[in-house]
Structures are given as structure tokens and as C-alpha cells.
Amino acid sequence: MKLHVKNGRLVKVEGDPDHPISQGRLCIRCLTLPEYVHHPQRITSPMKRAPEDRGKDKWQKISWDEAWDIIVPKIKQLKKDHGAESIVVFGGTGRQACLYYYPLGFASIGTPNVCYPLSGWSCYGPRCSITDYILGAGYPEIDFAGTYPDRYDNPNYVLPKWIMEWGKNPLMSNPDGFFGHSLIDLMKRGTELIMIDPRMTWLGTRSKYVCQLRPGTDAALALAFINVIINEDLYDKDFVANWCYGFDELKERVQEYPPEKVADITWVPAEKIREVARFIATNKPGAIQWGLAVDENPNGVQLGHAILTLCAITGNLDVPGGITLGPPAALLGKWRMETRRNLSPELWDKRIGAKEWPALSTAMATTHPDETLDTLETGKPYKLRMGWFNSSNFITPTCSAQPDRWYRALKSLEFNVVQDTFMTPTAMAFADVFLPLPTFAEADGVVVTHFGRNAVFLGAINQALRVGDTKSDIEVCIELGKRLHPDMWPFDSVEDFFTKQLKPELGIDFNDLREQFVYQPKYEYRKFESGKLRSDGEPGFNTVTGQVELTSTLFEAWGEDALPYYQEPPYSPVSTPELFKEYPLVLTTGARKFTSFHSEHRQISTLREIDPDPEMEIHPDTAAKLGIINGDWVMMENMFGKSKARAKLTPIIHPKVVHATHGWWFPEKPGEEPSLFGVWEANINTLVPHKHIGKLGFGCPMKQMICKVYRIEEGI
Amino acid sequence: MSRNGLLIDYQYCTGCHSCEVACKNEHKIPRGKWGIKLTEVGPWQMEGDKWEWNYVPVPTSLCDLCEDRVKNGEKPTCVHHCLGQCMEYGPVEELAKKMAEKGKRVVLFAP
Numbered sequence A: 001m002k003l004h005v006k007n008g009r010l011v012k013v014e015g016d017p018d019h020p021i022s023q024g025r026l027c028i029r030c031l032t033l034p035e036y037v038h039h040p041q042r043i044t045s046p047m048k049r050a051p052e053d054r055g056k057d058k059w060q061k062i063s064w065d066e067a068w069d070i071i072v073p074k075i076k077q078l079k080k081d082h083g084a085e086s087i088v089v090f091g092g093t094g095r096q097a098c099l100y101y102y103p104l105g106f107a108s109i110g111t112p113n114v115c116y117p118l119s120g121w122s123c124y125g126p127r128c129s130i131t132d133y134i135l136g137a138g139y140p141e142i143d144f145a146g147t148y149p150d151r152y153d154n155p156n157y158v159l160p161k162w163i164m165e166w167g168k169n170p171l172m173s174n175p176d177g178f179f180g181h182s183l184i185d186l187m188k189r190g191t192e193l194i195m196i197d198p199r200m201t202w203l204g205t206r207s208k209y210v211c212q213l214r215p216g217t218d219a220a221l222a223l224a225f226i227n228v229i230i231n232e233d234l235y236d237k238d239f240v241a242n243w244c245y246g247f248d249e250l251k252e253r254v255q256e257y258p259p260e261k262v263a264d265i266t267w268v269p270a271e272k273i274r275e276v277a278r279f280i281a282t283n284k285p286g287a288i289q290w291g292l293a294v295d296e297n298p299n300g301v302q303l304g305h306a307i308l309t310l311c312a313i314t315g316n317l318d319v320p321g322g323i324t325l326g327p328p329a330a331l332l333g334k335w336r337m338e339t340r341r342n343l344s345p346e347l348w349d350k351r352i353g354a355k356e357w358p359a360l361s362t363a364m365a366t367t368h369p370d371e372t373l374d375t376l377e378t379g380k381p382y383k384l385r386m387g388w389f390n391s392s393n394f395i396t397p398t399c400s401a402q403p404d405r406w407y408r409a410l411k412s413l414e415f416n417v418v419q420d421t422f423m424t425p426t427a428m429a430f431a432d433v434f435l436p437l438p439t440f441a442e443a444d445g446v447v448v449t450h451f452g453r454n455a456v457f458l459g460a461i462n463q464a465l466r467v468g469d470t471k472s473d474i475e476v477c478i479e480l481g482k483r484l485h486p487d488m489w490p491f492d493s494v495e496d497f498f499t500k501q502l503k504p505e506l507g508i509d510f511n512d513l514r515e516q517f518v519y520q521p522k523y524e525y526r527k528f529e530s531g532k533l534r535s536d537g538e539p540g541f542n543t544v545t546g547q548v549e550l551t552s553t554l555f556e557a558w559g560e561d562a563l564p565y566y567q568e569p570p571y572s573p574v575s576t577p578e579l580f581k582e583y584p585l586v587l588t589t590g591a592r593k594f595t596s597f598h599s600e601h602r603q604i605s606t607l608r609e610i611d612p613d614p615e616m617e618i619h620p621d622t623a624a625k626l627g628i629i630n631g632d633w634v635m636m637e638n639m640f641g642k643s644k645a646r647a648k649l650t651p652i653i654h655p656k657v658v659h660a661t662h663g664w665w666f667p668e669k670p671g672e673e674p675s676l677f678g679v680w681e682a683n684i685n686t687l688v689p690h691k692h693i694g695k696l697g698f699g700c701p702m703k704q705m706i707c708k709v710y711r712i713e714e715g716i
Numbered sequence B: 001m002s003r004n005g006l007l008i009d010y011q012y013c014t015g016c017h018s019c020e021v022a023c024k025n026e027h028k029i030p031r032g033k034w035g036i037k038l039t040e041v042g043p044w045q046m047e048g049d050k051w052e053w054n055y056v057p058v059p060t061s062l063c064d065l066c067e068d069r070v071k072n073g074e075k076p077t078c079v080h081h082c083l084g085q086c087m088e089y090g091p092v093e094e095l096a097k098k099m100a101e102k103g104k105r106v107v108l109f110a111p
Helices: A033-037 A066-084 A096-108 A125-134 A181-191 A218-231 A237-243 A249-254 A259-266 A271-280 A302-315 A331-342 A359-362 A369-378 A403-410 A427-428 A473-484 A494-506 A510-516 A554-557 A575-584 A604-611 A620-627 B018-027 B066-072 B077-081 B093-101
Strands: A003-005 A011-013 A085-089 A161-165 A192-196 A209-211 A286-290 A386-390 A415-420 A435-438 A445-448 A458-461 A585-589 A615-618 A635-636 A642-649 A658-662 A705-709 B004-011 B036-047 B050-059 B087-091 B106-111
Touching: A011 A033, A066 A085, A066 A386, A066 A415, A066 A435, A066 A473, A085 A096, A085 A286, A096 A331, A125 A302, A161 A181, A192 A271, A192 A286, A209 A259, A209 A271, A209 A415, A218 A249, A218 A259, A218 A271, A218 A302, A218 A331, A218 A427, A218 B018, A286 A302, A331 A445, A369 A403, A386 A427, A386 A510, A403 A427, A445 A494, A473 A494, A473 A575, A494 B036, A575 A705, A604 B018, A615 A620, A615 A635, A620 A642, A658 B087, B004 B093, B018 B036, B018 B077, B050 B106, B077 B087, B087 B093, B093 B106
Parallel strands: A085 A386, A161 A192, A161 A286, A192 A209, A386 A415, A415 A435, A585 A658, A615 A642
Antiparallel strands: A003 A011, A445 A458, A585 A705, A615 A658, A635 A642, A635 A705, B004 B087, B004 B106, B036 B050
16 A cells, blocks of 8 residues: 655555555455544543542553553562462454564463453464364465465466355455455356355356355354265366365265255255256365355354365365465464463463363463353453453443443453554543554555465555654553563564564565565475475474374364364254244344444544445345345344344345344433443344354354344434 | 546455455545445345355446546546455446456446
8 A cells, every 4th residue: 555644644645556465455454544534532641530430431541651650560569469370361363463462461461361351262273173073273264366466377386176155255354365356356267166155156157156155054064065075076086185184084974974965954955955066066266265154053063173174175275266274373473372382281271171182272372252151240250350352442332242241241350451543432431551552654564465374465654644642552452561571572673573574584674675675485386295284393283193184183182073064153033943933034144244343443534425324234025024125224133132223125035034233322312321322232242152262162153143133213 | 529437347346345345435425425325136045055246336326427536547446446456447448348248246337
């Protein structure tokens, strides 16, 4: 991006036509960046508030030195009196937070408790963990020629014949290491799309096949595809014979999932299941891009396992135009995990939920999120006393299930620090000290796709301006770290820090990256043959058996079925028929819009003009039966909570399913308690129960609940 | 002298709104008004899995085809930022030729 600054103001944002991936294209969140940077409601200096004034707009501006003078002694006292484990760091997603909240906890503060408060860790983490256990690799991304400066024209590149989007709509979503509209580039060149989605999306109307399935039944569909591919002898025999473990067991397992049976479960016709399975098995190369719907499902580990199995038995792993594989950890993503060396083994052992959930705590360095809420509520195994919220506004309906329950539980914390760019409902409710963050226009940084787990490209972020008295995530980590654990922070400056991250692995320093803007590491295919996937340099995959584990040794060791299976959602027409009489619609949530990033951007008027209200999608036939017309305000309600939205009547959704958008709060409404910017009015996550997770600790039912819908007189 | 226009291949217009917002930025157009405005036709089911659902951005009388940018050798800002890269700028005769080659779901505007 090119940022134009005049007299201390960001006046213009322009895409860079020389960027190999974006080619100058920008989304509307980038295009409205000046509005965000100079928004009158931005918080641009540190503030404090007396604990008895929580929930009130009684803030007092302070300097950073004053902020450190409040925070540092408090942390020292808590560590001395109650142990460092009494402090918990909550991290949000996106911006640069993901890279820095682990080190903030482990190395700046010194606590083992770093928490991503999404029930069942249901975003990205499950997909990474499953890949680590089944393939011994980093994030499997579709090959979109991202590592080639000449992109699709590179002679080593092969165009995928098909891409299957499984529970993902990358045009609008935030795919971590994939430029969403690359999909359009590929379609123009002839790639066919296959959509696995409960809705007929716009992409669906441009696809070869659409499997419009019942929300949450994905694993059954994947197992039926495998059933057809194996039974019709269409699988890649060489790849299976040489590189896969446990094929016979898989073959036996999928006999339980014939297309006719799965058609009843998923609502996808049996003949379509066969056709799609034959198409993906007989056209090479091709790739499956998996989305959040894999994570937000208590049956998601089995679904992820089945999807990787499909990629493997169709011979599409680590080949041109197939699925690219990176290392399980690299660059800043590796550093953030390694900062835990600051903690003694005894302290590390106190990490909440780690012993109870080894499949989660082996791959993820965090607490178990649901156990963390239990600990807040019960004080067991010990009392949590301080919270640090890094870019996490999770009482809004973003990541936490039952945010109302978190809200009540978080009140027990005696001291809270919040880092954010705006005053949010979460900050208004809990912060004692507010530390303002700069936007990405205002601080130096590094973009590393997939957090290093498949670094398609790296980019430098060059500070263009700085509004007010803010400090970036890494600046806060270093400044606080130097005060509490100076040996962990031997960096003279932010620049020095980034150079020490880049140099050993890439041979370039931060200034080199700044001059190059974009660095595309060289990609090598078929690393399972060359020995470059394994730490010992032997051919194969970096798993227990050295092969792709169609049958998982680790899952079995952790008490889970070694093979994928289908399990009904916890609440559904099938699993809870009596409840379904009262709540007769399947509720799926969280499909993305172009206008926001989770709870961000609600105060950006250009974006609110496009999407002014929380929205729910309902089929016109269902709406007619309920007396609802397009644009009516409605309530969605179930046994856990209720949430308002404006009804959008649309045939793209099944008559038995409704969809609700997430992330809503209202910066224009009163901020003080009890309103908290209207955070409880359209809080769809209050309908999603706590701790309905899979056997290995991953997954939650955000995309497959049940509810009833009725018209209401008063909207928001 | 030839007129210039915008060719929109709406097979690939994803409805991302980038043209609208980039245009508002460039021409300082306030809320409630647009220099180019996205329209939506559909979605409705035709038969089976065949659906009609198109987005088409329509330039308004506030559009000057980014005269100033073009003078500086740049593309109009909507064309530059379009995420689907489905917009082209140029003399209408040339665009009409391209339009004929593309076939379905193409529209040419001469605002």
C-alpha cells in the first residue's frame, strides 16, 4: 500500500500496482484507513480509571511512564503474593496481535496463562494442530503461485483444475495467508470451483458444483466422498502405497458412510456426492481450501482429518497446483512460541487446562479457553487476579461462547489492562488502565503470512505517521519486558528486533525487507521425496509413522478414535428432536461481510453506510410463515440467549436454516453500563453454549445451533 | 475525438464495493451520493443449481473517469482498486471490440 501523508494527516491510500499478489487492488477496509486513523473516537493516549468506576466513562489521561508505574508494581506484587499464574493475557485475532500476545504473556509479564478466549480454540488453531498431527507440516494452503514474482506465468506453476472451498468464502473472509480475490484470478484462467456451504453464495453461482449441506454435517459428507473414491478405485495408488499409513482401516471405516445414507444426514443428494467425488479424484491437480467451519464444529477434528485424507488420497499434497505445505513453525511465529523458555517447568505446568487437554496443549502454547472460563468462575485450581486484554473485544459476539457468562466471570479480576485502538464494550466494562495501539499505518512491523507456518510472502510495514501517544504491540512487549524480564528482551530497538527475527532464517535484515517491500521465499514441491519435511532429512512426513496418518497414532494415544467419524451437532433436529420442536430452525453464524473485521470498523461511517445493521438471513417461505417481511426487526432466541437483527429474506439459504452476522456493537450508543455500546442487543454468541467441545478439546457449535425467530416491534 | 468508457466484465464482479469507496475518496463525495454505485440483480434460482446473481457497478453523473489520474498516466481509481479486476478503461471502440470477444455478462458504460 502507498500511504500519502500531508501535514501530519493520512490523506490518501492507494494500492501498489507493483505488488505481486495484490497488483494494486485494495478492499474497503484499507480504502477507509484514513477515516479510521483520524477518527474522533480513537483513543490516542494512555488512560486510567479507578476500579470502582469500571463501566463508567470516568477516564483520566496519563503518560506512559505513569502507566508503567501503575502496571509494573502491580504485576510484581501479584507474582510475589499469588504467583505469576494469577495473571492471564487474553489475545484477539488479526492486526498484529496474534504474533505478540504470547510473548507479552510468557516473556514480558512471565505468566504461563495466555488465552485465546474462543470456545474450543475454534479458529485456525484446530486446523494447524490437525495438520501437525496428521501431516507433520504447517498450514496447508492452496497453490496460488504466491511465491513466484511472475505468479501464474511461472513455468514451474500448474493451474489447479479445481478448488474446493470447504466452509470458506475467501472473498470476504480473512484467510491469514491467502489473498481472497486470487480465487477470481484462478477462475479467469480456468480453475473450476466446488463449494461446500450451507448457503448458495455468489461464488456458488459461478461454481461447477455446490453442495448445500445441513450445517455441521460436514464430516459425513467428507467420509462419503472418500467412500466413493476408494470403492470406485479412483484413489492415487502410488501415493497411498508409498506415503500413507492406515489405508486399510480407513477403507473399512468409510463403508459406514455410503452416499445414500449420507444424503439423508447432509441433505446433499447421493448422486451429487458421487459426481463430485469422481470429479476431484480424476482431475489433477486440485486443492481443498478449508475454512473456519472446520474449526467451529465439535466434530471438526474428524472433519479436518477427513479433508486432509481427501487431499492425500487424490495425490494433491505438495505438488504444483495442489496443496502447499510449510514448516510447523518459522520466523516470528516460532519466536512467539519459544519465548516460553522464560518460564520454569514448574510454572509452565500450571498452564490452565494443559494436562486435561493434551491434544490442544501439545500444539498450542495457550490455556484451554473453556477451562479458563471455568477457572474464572470457580477459582480452581487457583484464583485469577489480573487480566491483560490485547486487541480482544470478546464480550461482543466475536469469539467467546456465552459472552454474558464471561462478562460476569471477568468481574472477579482485581486489575485489568486493555490495549486497543477504540473504546470498546470490553474495555469500558473492565479496563483499569487503557493502553492505546497505533494502526498499521502508524508503526513499523512485518507481515508474515500464516504466521510463518506457510510464509507465501513477507511484507514490511513502514510507519507513515503516528497519531497521538500510542505504542505498538512490539513496543509494549519490549518496554514492559525490559522492566520485568530484561534478559528476554536484548533488543536495542524495534528495528533491531525485526532484524534478529529475519536474518537467521532469510539472510536479510529489516531494512532490506523495507527496501524490497515484499519478500517471496523460494518454494519447493514434493518435499516428502527430498526429505525436507522431516527434521532428520529422511524422505516422508514429520509424523510418528513418517507417513500421512490416515489412521492417527496420536489421536488414539489421546483416547480419541484413530479414524475420522461423523457425530451429530450437540443440538439439531436429529440429536435433540424435542428441543427442535420449540426451536425449529438450524442457526449458523458468522459469515463475513466486506465491511468489517469481526467487531472492528463499526464506527467507520463509510462502511456503516454499506452495512448499517446486524443482519440475519431467512428463506422467504419460512419468513412468510412467521409473518416476517424483508427489513423487519426480528429476535433469534434459544435456550441460552437471544439476539436482535434485521431480517434479510433470501432464497440462498435453506428454508430450515437461518444465518446471523457476528461482531456487532454500536459505538454510537451510550458506552456506560448497562448499555456498554448496546453490546447485549445483537449478541448472537449468547445463543451458543460454553464448553460443547470435541473429545480432544477443539471445536464449538457456533455454526450449528438451533433457534426460533419472531418479529419484534422495536429494533436497535 | 474518441470517447472513453468503462468495460465491466460482471461475470467477475464480486460486489466488494472497492470501486464505490475508492471513487468517494478520489472525488471527496459525501455520504448518500456516489460516483459509481453497485447494483445487485438476484439472487434467484433458475433451475437446479443454476442461479442468476449479478453485481454491476454503474457510474453516475459525478464520474469524470478520473480525468486527473488519467492525465498523470494512472488508471481510474475504480479500475485500479477493483478486487475482481473486472473493470477496464479506454476508448469505447476498443472496449466494444473486447466486449464482443468476451461474450456473456459484459457491459460498457460511457458516462
